[in-house]
Each structure stands twice: as C-alpha cells, then as structure tokens.
Amino acid sequence: MERIRVIAFDADDTLWVNEPIFRGVEAEFLALLEKYADPATIRERLVAVERENIGVFGYGVKGFLLSLIETAAQVSQDRLSGADIQKVIALGKEMLASPVELLEGVEAVLENLCRDYSLMIITKGDLLDQESKIARSNLAPYFDKIEILSEKDEDAYGRVLSTHGVAPGEFMMVGNSLRSDVLPVVNLGGHAVHVPFATTWEHEQVAVSAMDQSLWLTLANLGELPPCLPQQRPCFAR
Numbered sequence: 001m002e003r004i005r006v007i008a009f010d011a012d013d014t015l016w017v018n019e020p021i022f023r024g025v026e027a028e029f030l031a032l033l034e035k036y037a038d039p040a041t042i043r044e045r046l047v048a049v050e051r052e053n054i055g056v057f058g059y060g061v062k063g064f065l066l067s068l069i070e071t072a073a074q075v076s077q078d079r080l081s082g083a084d085i086q087k088v089i090a091l092g093k094e095m096l097a098s099p100v101e102l103l104e105g106v107e108a109v110l111e112n113l114c115r116d117y118s119l120m121i122i123t124k125g126d127l128l129d130q131e132s133k134i135a136r137s138n139l140a141p142y143f144d145k146i147e148i149l150s151e152k153d154e155d156a157y158g159r160v161l162s163t164h165g166v167a168p169g170e171f172m173m174v175g176n177s178l179r180s181d182v183l184p185v186v187n188l189g190g191h192a193v194h195v196p197f198a199t200t201w202e203h204e205q206v207a208v209s210a211m212d213q214s215l216w217l218t219l220a221n222l223g224e225l226p227p228c229l230p231q232q233r234p235c236f237a238r
C-alpha cells in the first residue's frame, strides 16, 4: 500500500460552520415572503429553483441569493416590491459577512497532522467568499495548497491530483459530504473519511448502500482522525 502523504480537507461544515448560516437566512426569507405564500410552498419552490440554477450559477452565496430573488418573484406572482428585493439582497450580504466559526477541535487536528502530512483545502463555492473565509479562519498557515473549485467530482479531483503530482493512493480526502468529498475520491482509488455534519443540504444528499460504506471511514468528529491514520490502523489498507 502506498503511504498517504497528502490529506485534503473540505471547508464548509468540515472546518467551519456553514449550512446553519444558509438555514438561518432561509428562515428569514420565508418570514419575509409570508405575505405572498405559505413557508412550505416557498421552501419547496426554492429547492427546485436552486436545483435548476446550480448548473447556471454554480455553488455559493451569490448563486443562492439569485435563487432567493427568483423564488421570491415566482411565489409573489410578480408582486414583489423593490423594498423586498433590497431585503433579500441584504440577507445575502449578511451571509458573506458572517463570522467564521471553526468546528470544535479543528485547529488541534491540523496542528497535529501538518507535522507528518502535506495538507490541502479542496472546497467549492464563490471564489471571493471562500478566499475571505479561509483568510478569516486563520487556518491558512496549516495548508500547503488551497483549491477552490466550481465542482468536486471525479474529473475535478483527477485534475487536482495530477496538477500536484499526487497518486490517488497517496491521497486522503476528509469532508462532510458523501457526494462531493467521499464518493468521487473513492472512485478514483483514493482514501476518504466522512465526518457528517448535523445538517446536509438537499443537493448534497445521496443514497449509499451498506456495502459502499466499507470503502471509507466514517468518524463522529475530526478529532477522531489522527489516531486512525494508516500507520496505526489497517482501516485504509485496501
């Protein structure tokens, strides 16, 4: 077995809190539009609009904000006022300025692992927003490389690995999303660790079989990672 030498981390809901910020804004949005439709109807529309828009705008706050405005226009049947549009835009700006709240134990784990491994961040979303969050997290010094991608699929991971001259067997990805952090990496022959977060965005949810789950390791939190690394345990020997 090749020795793992690069460990890459997802950022949102792996290193810091993200999904609750989206959920909080979504709740404010539903309350703002209550005069036009009931919250369940608006939410259902929003999920559908987001699904259509991901391929057009990509991931991140700006695409989400455009989906909020589009949803608002639809559910209000074009009665949406300029003042309401301003309020929706203010919600998006609020998200971009949200403080970066690190998940528990993250810094200690990075400090530990950066001594023996080359660490990377591989994230997706708005370039400026992700760069700003990385800067505000104060975690950048732990990472040798940072990649902000528009999609995290097999092709994208393959490109990142070849750019950095890393063989799949030397690579481990750690993240909260089975769809973006685990499955594409396992399919490429890399190692993956799933650290689920309390809430998962609808568009990241995938169904997996019990058999598939033997291909990666699932941990309750990032703090469980260092004692599990392959020198100590055979869990990654495939």
Ligand SMILES: [Mg+2]
Pocket (backbone or CB within 6 Å): 010, 011, 012, 013, 014, 175, 176, 177
């Ligand atoms: Mg994530």
